[in-house]
Amino acid sequence: MLGSRATFDTKSDEVNGLAEQVEFLPASNQKKLEKDGPKRMLLIVGAVITVILLVVLIPVLVWHFHFRPDTRIQMLYSGSINITNRSFAEDLENPDSEEFIALEHIVQKMLQDIFLNMPNVGQFYVNCTVTAFSEGTPLYAYYWAEFKVPPEHRDALDIALSHKASLARRWKHLQKENVPQIVEFTAATADRRLVKPPRDHHCSFSLHAAPGKNGTFTSPGFPNSPYPPNSRCQWAIRADPDYILELTFITFNLENECSNDFVSVYDSLSPIKNREITELCGTYSPTTERRLISSRNVLLVILITDDEANFPGFKAEFRQIRPKKCGGVLEESGKFFSPYYPALYPARSDCTWTLKVPTSMRVKLEFKAFLLQDATKEGMCLDYVEVNGRRKCGEKRTFVELSNSKEMTVRFHSDDSDTDSGFEAEFTPYDAGNPCPDQFACTSGRCIDETLRCDGWNDCGDNFDEMHCKCKEDQFKCANGLCKSIFWQCDGMNDCEDNSDEKMCDCDADEMKCNNGRCYSKAMKCDGNDDCEDGTDEAECDEVLKVICTDYTYKCKNGKCISKKNPECDGEKDCADGSDEVNCDCGIRPFKHSRIVGGVDAQVGEWPWQVSLHIKQFGHVCGASVISNNWLVSAAHCFQDESKIKYSNPGIWKVFLGLHTQFKVGTMVKERKVKRIITHESYNQYTFNNDIALLELDSSVPFSSVIRPICLPDQTHRFPVGKATWVSGWGARAENDVASSVLQKAELRILNSTTCNRLLSSTVTSKMICAGYLSGGIDACQGDSGGPMSFVGSKGKVFLAGIVSWGDGCARRNKPGVYTRTTKFRKWIKDKSSV
DSSP states (O other): SSSOOOOTTTTTTTETTEEGOOOSSSSOOHHHHHHHHHHHHHHHHHHHHHHHHHHHHHHHHHHIIIOOOOOOOEEEEEEEEEEEOOOOGGGGOOOTTTHHHHHHHHHHHHHHHHTTSSSTGGGGGGEEEEEEEEEESSSEEEEEEEEEEEGHHHHHHHHHHHHEEEEEEEEHHHHHTTSSEEEEEEEEEGGGGOOOOOOOOOOEEEOOOTTOEEEEEETTTTTTSSSOSEEEEEEEEEEOOOOOOEEEEEEEESSSSSSEEEEEEEESSSSSSGGGEEEEEEEETTOEEEEESSSEEEEEEEHHHHHHHOOOEEEEEEEEEEEOOOOOOOOOOOOEEEETTTTTTTOOEEEEEEEEEEEEEEEEEEEEEEEEEOOOOOOOSEEEEEEETEEOSSSSSSSSEEEEEEEEEEEEOOOOOOOEEEEEEEEEETTTTTSTTTEEOOSSSOOOOOGGTSSSSSSSSSSSSGGGGGOTTEEOOOOOOOOEEEEGGSSSOOOSSSSSGGOOOOOTTEEEOOTSSOOEGGTTTSSOSSSSSGGGSSSSSTTTOOOOOOOSSSSSSSSSSOOOSOOSSSSSOOSSSSSSGOOOOOOOOOSSSSSHHHHHHTTSSTTTTTEEEETTEEEEEEEEEESSSSEEEEEEGGGGGOHHHHHHHGGGEEEEEOOOOOOOTTTTTEEEEEEOOOOOOOTTTTTOOTOOOEEEHHHHEOOSOOOOBOOOOOOTOOOOOOOOEEEESSBSTTOOOOOOSSSSEEEEEEOOOOHHHTTTOOOOOOOOOEEEEEEEEEEEEOOOOTTTTEEOOTOEEEEEEEEEEESSSSSSSSSSSEEGHHHHHHHHHHHHHHO
C-alpha cells in the first residue's frame, strides 16, 4: 500500500548479529579472522618478497644471459680421417663440384656424430668444416672443427681429442650400413690464422704436378714487390697416385721473426700440427738448400704475414717423383744415407740396413754427418738411428760405432712431423784383434797416432787416450786423473772438464778477480783507475754514482760516461743522448744461416763484410773488412814493399766485395780499385805491433745482401776470454797448402793474454788478441791475413774483434793465432777515415 512502510525483522535469521537481508559482502566471523589472520600476513609478505626477488633477479638474469662476458675459449682442431669404402675421384679436387659438396655433407655428419657422442667433447662442440680430399686407402678427408670450452675443461678436451684410437672406435660404435668406414682419425689444435674455408678462394691455389715437369709458384708480388700485410695464402699441391712430391725453395726472403711472418709446410692438405714438416722465416743464402720430400702425394704450403715489415717473399719449385726404397743388405764396405739426403727426409720413414763384412772381420760404422730432430724434454728420440740397440737423435759430430760380429743392423725411423737433413754413413771391415795397425785404438772406434797418447788432448773424443797417464813436468794433474798443460791453470777455462784446473785460483776475501786472472783490492773497484789492466775493475759500476771517464768507460757524445759493459749497438739507449745507438746499421747478416753438413765452407752472404784483395798477376793475396761504403780495414803487413813488388802502391790492387768463390764473379759481386792505402805510422814489421791499415776505394760501393759493413767496437768494448769468435778467408787450409777457392770459416775461442804470451815467448803486446784452440787444428793461415775476426754479440750484432795478423805456423798445438786488437785503434780509424 501507498502509506505502508517496509519493515525488517531484526530477529529473523541473524548471522554474525546482522540481519541477513542487509549482508551484502559476507565477512568472516571474528573467530575465523583470528584463525586466518597469520596466513593472510604470510601471503602478503610472500608476495612482497617475490616482487623484490623479481626486481633483483631479472636484471641479474638479463646480465647473465645477454651481457655477461663469455669466458669460454674458442678452440680449433685440424685433422684428417681415412675412409675405406669411398674412392677418390678427380672432381674431389674441386671444392665447388657437386661430388665434393655431396661427400662433404656426409663426412660433416660423421664428424658431428662422433664429437657429440664423446665424453668431455660433445658439450663443447660448435661445428666442423671439411676442407679437402685426397687419395688414401682409398680416401683421406681433411677438416677443422670448432669448440667453445671453459678454461678449466681445456686440458680434458685436448686429451680426449688426442686419442686417435678412441676416435676411430667411437665411429665404429656409431656407424651404420652404407656409410663410410673410418680406419684412421687425427685431431690436433690449430692456429686460427692457418685455417681457411674450402670455398674461400682468396690467395688460395690448387696445383697439380705434371709428369716429367717442374712447377713453380711464388708469394704474392714476388719478385717485383713485397708480399702484402695481414695475409693468409695457401698452395695445395698434389701429385699423381703412387708418386710423392719434392719441394725446393729457390729464393726465400721473409721477416726474421717467425712469430710475425712465416711459411709452414705440411705433409697433408690440412694444417695439422703433428703433420708439419718445417716452419721457415728469415732470409736464406742461395747456397742453403731448402729441399723437402712428402711422404704421400700431397703437400700444403701456407704463408702468414702480419701488418709490419713486409719482405720480398719466396719462389718455390715442385715436382713429382717416385718413392725410393731405403734399407737393404750391404756387403764388404760402402756408404749409405737417410732417404733423399741432404734434403729433409720424409715423415713416417722406416729403413733397415744389414751391413756384412767377411767372417773374420767386424763392422766399423762412421757417421760423417748426423742431423735429426732433437730429443724431447724427457729425452725421447722421435726420429732416430738405432745401432747396437741404442737410439741416437739430434745433431752430432762425426762418431763411430763398432760391431761384435761380422754383421751390424742399422735402423732409421722418423715420426709424423719436424724432419731434418738426416745422415751420411760409411762402413768398413776391421780386424777386432788389431783394429788400428800401427796406431792407438780408441774405444770410440777411432784410430789415432801413437804420439797423441797422453799428450793432454782428447783425440779419441772420450778421453780414452788420456786415461791412466803419468803427467809430465810441464803438465798439471786434474782431479779426474787427466793431464793438462800447466799453462791452462787459472786461465778461466775448464780444461780438465771437472774445473779442477780453475780451483785454488780465487783471490783473498778482500779482493776481487780480474778477467785476466789477476786479483785486486775491492777498494779499487770503480775508482776510475784501471788496476786490472783489462778494465774489469771499472766495469758495471753503480749508475747512481757519477762515473769517472777513463779508457775503460764508454763515453757518450754529450761527454758523460757510463759504466755498462759494451753498451754500443745493443738495442738499448744507455746514454742520455742516445749516442750509443747511433750508426748501428752494421754487423748485420741478412741471411739466416742453417747448420752446415760437414766441411767449413761459408755460405753466400754469411760474412758480408769479407773482402778479397787481389794483385793482378797473383790473384787473392790478403783479406779485408768493409767498414763503410768507401773504406776497408786490413793488416799493415799486407802492404809492405818487397824487392820485386811494391805492395804499398794502390794501383796494383783489385778489390772484390760480395765474393764467395774465387774467379766466380756473379752479378752480386762488386769490383773496385784502391784509391789510397793508409798503414799505421807505428807499424813494426818485426813484432807486428800496430798491424792495421785502411784502404779507401776509388768509388762508393752500394750495400746489398752480400755486401754489408761490420761494426767497429768502441775502445772500451771487451771480448770475454773463452767466448766463441769466427775467422774467415780464402787462405790455405793447412800449413804449406794451397789457398782455398771457396770462402772458409772457422770457429775459435778467445784466449787469455797471459797464457798466450807464455806460449809465444812474450811476443804478444796489449794491442794484440789471441784466439784459437791450444789443441791446434783450427786457425787462420796464409792468405787470411788482413781478414776479419768476427765476434757475434748477444743481440746478434757482429763486431770486428780482430784483424788476422800473425802466428807461429798454422794450427799448431800450443801456438794460437794472433790478431790486431781493433779496440786499440778505434780513434785512429776515425781520425783517418771519419768512420
